[in-house]
Amino acid sequence: MTDRLRFGVFHAPFHLPMGQNPHLALKRDVEFIQHLDRFGFDEAWIGEHHSCGAELIADPMTFIANVAPKTTSIKLGTGVVSLPYHNPLWIADQFILLDHLTEGRAMLGLGPGSLTTDAHMIGLNPLELRNALEEDVDVLMRLLRGEKVSITTDRYTLQDAVCELRPYSDFEWAVAAIASPTGPRLAGKWGGGLLSIGATLSALVPDGVDTLALHWDVMEEVSAQNGHVADRSDWRLVGPMHVAETREKAREQVRHGIDAWFEYVQDVQAAAHFQVAGKTTDERIDFIINSGVGVIGSPQDAIEQLAKLQAQSAGGFGAYLLMTHEWANWPDTIRSHELIAEYVFPEFQGSLDSLKASAQWAKDSRAGLADAQLRSVQNAVDKHAAERKARQG
Structure with missing residues (x-):
């Protein structure tokens, strides 16, 4: 078991219901991270998306460079850079610059890209994204470690490519994993961390696969094969929560936006990693609670969910990241994160x-x-x- 559980957010973000002023929504994203910084959250991971109308941040590195000077201690990660969409040399150069500008507060999260509509717009076959990610992570890691790389792929050519600037810090980096073993394979091969985005989705993936067991078994196996020791403190689990002072109050608050979120996942978002169920508001709230996908309840319910995940992980993990959403309105959303900081953090940090x-x-x-x-x-x-x-x- 890791000694002190860290807390953060995995911020796509989902700006739902649609119809919001996108400029003001982006301003709220900045304010949100500032609130988290004041509440004592350890980290925030910011997504990259280009389609579907709700996830508005196209470049997490630009966002991080903007919000870092407006915060004091929270670490800021790309959650994630969709690496197959980019030339690895430019990602290496851009992140090294970000590492310097933030003086070591930036973290690098990598993934294949979650929205197939994004891949479609730049002519990538979604079936090839995970293979492309494996190829690109190998190139990226070599570049970040100062190697000169020459390679030709179907998507780019590098000739004597090298990063002219060295990193500012020994920054943290991690690979996203939902249900496939690709993420833990890459993290294990290169000694990175793991973002288990499917941490609470075991009941929803085919054949009821225990994604936590799958992720960590692969992580340990591949790490050992490559001379690394898999470190549970670098393992981050992701799942949604909304808490209020009582369960009844939490249920009432999420009526603001949970239908819009379900409709987005069920009918709009081109990322069929799992299927959520329910057509009425109450059915959807009950589904989140009863399936174990997330928490809609009191701080005590959040504590019990985390304790179950710790037991399921059979050894613990380093951080829990709240998958952000707009189930509740802005004030209630901020209050939810404040309640988690106030009452849930101490139970897992020994304070x-x-x-x-x-x-x-x-x-x-x-x-x-x-x-x-x-x-x-x-x-x-x-x-x-x-x-x-x-x-x-």
Whole structure:
């Protein structure tokens, strides 16, 4: 078990219901990360998407460069760069620049691209994206490590390619994984971290595959084959949550936007990694809760969900990333993240242990110490009375 569970968000973002002013939505994305920074979240991963009308951030590195100076400590990751869409040399150069500009607060997340409509627009066959990702990660890692690379693929040619600038930091990097073994294979081969986006989706993928077991088994196997030790602190699990002070209040709040999110996943988003179920609002809320996909409830429900995931992972993981959504309105969404920081973080970070121990020690010692205090007060009263009597005498 890892010692201190980190918390973050995996921010696509889903700006739903549609019809919002996109410029204001992007401004809220910046403000959202600033709120997370104040609440003490450890990290935020920002997505890359180009179609479907709701996920508006086309370049996570540009977004990170903008928000980094407006925050103080939260680490900011590309969640993820769809690497097959790009020339690996430019991604290497751009991320090294970002590493310098953020002075080591940037993290590099990589994936094949989740929206098939994105791939279609640039003429890529979705069936080839995972093979392309494996090829491109190999090239990218060599470039980031200072090698000179010459290679010709179906998508680009590199001739004596080398990054002229070296990284500022020993930055963290990770590969996304949903159901296939591609992500853990690449992370294990090159010694990276793992973003298990399908962490809570075991009940929804074909044949009920335990995605956590699949991901980590592959990670350990391939890491060992390549001389690395798979580190659970570099394993991040992703899943959705919305919490309020009570379960009833949380259910009421998500009525704001959960139907729009379901309709987007069911009918618009060209990423059929899993199928959500339900047609009415109550059916959809119940589906999220009863399937174990996410949490709509109280902070205690969030704590119980994380405890189950820790047990299922059979050894623990390093961070839990909240898959962001707009099920609730803006104030209730911010309040949900504040409640998680206030009441869920401490249960998994040990920040209350010393306070509880101090309170218990005070409780156990109270009777004896209180009696001593009373005797001390009485001694002072008696002393003053004696001195007064002596002066008057």
